[in-house]
Amino acid sequence: xxxxxxxxxxxxxxxxxxxxxxxxxxxxxxxxxxxxxxxxxxxxxxxxxxxxxxxxxxxxxxxxxxxxxxxxxxxxxxxxxxxxxxxxxxxxxxxxxxxxxxxxxxxxxxxxxxxxxxxxxxxxxxxxxxxxxxxxxxxxxxxxxxxxxxxxxxxxxxxxxxxxxxxxxxxxxxxxxxxxxxxxxxxxxxxxxxxxxxxxxxxxxxxxxxxxxxxxxxxxxxxxxxxxxxxxxxxxxxxxxxxxxxxxxxxxxxx
Numbered sequence: 589x590x591x592x593x594x595x596x597x598x599x600x601x602x603x604x605x606x607x608x609x610x611x612x613x614x615x616x617x618x619x620x621x622x623x624x625x626x627x628x629x630x631x632x633x634x635x636x637x638x639x640x641x642x643x644x645x646x647x648x649x650x651x652x653x654x655x656x657x658x659x660x661x662x663x664x665x666x667x668x669x670x671x672x673x674x675x676x677x678x679x680x681x682x683x684x685x686x687x688x689x690x691x692x693x694x695x696x697x698x699x700x701x702x703x704x705x706x707x708x709x710x711x712x713x714x715x716x717x718x719x720x721x722x723x724x725x726x727x728x729x730x731x732x733x734x735x736x737x738x739x740x741x742x743x744x745x746x747x748x749x750x751x752x753x754x755x756x757x758x759x760x761x762x763x764x765x766x767x768x769x770x771x772x773x774x775x776x777x778x779x780x781x782x783x784x785x786x787x788x789x790x791x792x793x794x795x796x797x798x799x800x801x802x803x804x805x806x807x808x809x810x811x812x813x814x815x816x817x818x819x820x821x822x823x824x825x826x827x828x829x830x831x832x833x834x835x836x837x838x839x840x841x842x843x
Contacts, residue, residue, distance in 0.1 A: 594644065595619040596669050597820070598661070600652055600709065601679030603630030605779040606728065609809035610676055610816045611635075615643030617817065622665060624650035625679070652679045652705030662712040671720060672713050674820045677706040677727040682744045684787045695743045702747035706754060714767060721766035724820040725758070727751050728812075729831055734773040735839050748773075752831050759829030768828040770819045775835025777807040802837030 597614045601607040603625035614621045615638035623638075623645055625631035631647045638645035650661055665672055680702045685694055706727050717723030732738045733748025755771040762769060776797045782788050789797055798806045815834050818824055833839055 595673040595820075596622065596665065596671055597674040597676065598622040598624065598665065598672055598709070598713070599676040599678060600624050600650065600705070602634055602676075603627035605781065606774070606777065606809045606812045606816075607676070607678040608634045609813035610678065611645065612638060612641075613810070613813040613817050614674075614820075615641065615645055618643070619674075620669065621645040622661075623647045624661065626651050652708065653700050655708050658708040658712040662709070662716070666716055672716055673723060675709060675713050675723075675725045676816055676820070677709060677725065679705055680728060680748075682741060682781060682787055684740045685743065686740050687742060690743060698743040699747050699750070702744065703750040703754065706751060710758060710769075714762065717767045718762065718765040723762075723767040724824075725767065725769045726816050726819045727755050727769070727771045729755070729771050729773045731773050731775050731833060731835055731839060734831060734833060755831055756829050763828050768819075768824070770824070770827055770829070771831035772812060772815055772819070773831050773833045773835075774812050775807055775833070775838045776801065777809060777812060779809060782806070800838070800841070801835070802841035805836065807834065807836055 597619045599607055599611050599621065602611040602623040611621050611623050611634050621638055623631050623635045628649055635645040635647040648661060651657055662672065681698060710725055729751040730748040732745045733752055738745050751771060755769050759769040776782060776794065782794050783791050794806060812834055815832060
């Protein structure tokens with residue numbers, strides 16, 4: 589059993605990027621962080637970094653495409669630690685694929701990870717949250733899901749739009765049972781994904797994007813992690829069903 593004053597936080601895709609930053613942020617707050625990813629070495633490194641800084645963390649290999657894995661992860665955490673207080677559904681992929689090359693398999697893979705992967709873990713974790721009348725869920729969408737289309741990424745934009753609908757539907761269904769569900773739509777964040785020329789803007793494109801952001805820079809994983817921890821905190825206790833755009837003013841500054 590865990591310390592009752594210490595929240596139990598599960599984060600998917602926590603081995604790199606935004607997920608890793610969020611894991612470290614929760615660790616710094618004194619929470620017990622369940623770091624999950626399919627990237628074992630990276631995930632173990634994040635968990636060890638949290639422990640080295642005086643925090644509490646463990647790593648689990650977890651593939652969000654598996655219903656059995658979602659159920660097993662939740663059952664294990666609840667059996668050993670007593671509960672799950674917070675779920676951060678961050679895992680996602682983005683691949684550049686022109687429409688005429690976008691196969692059913694590539695479409696399905698993106699939806700299986702970026703949208704259905706959130707659903708699986710939420711479905712597994714919410715019975716315990718509902719029973720305790722307490723819980724917070726934060727799901728990661730994108731500005732490409734809330735405001736923009738993205739050429740050669742129609743599967744990604746569609747999946748991230750689906751995340752917004754999922755957040756809103758879950759929020760309404762779970763609100764009276766004390767479970768809050770919110771989302772974040774990040775803008776251009778300096779991650780390995782953004783800097784990939786094969787699948788995103790690449791280094792040159794990212795710097796050009798920074799020029800049109802009113803705040804004059806790309807976002808960092810920590811910029812998003814701080815909003816994640818806010819939405820999971822008591823400071824956001826009267827917020828549910830919201831998707832916050834965190835983009836340095838990009839959407840309101842376009843002309």
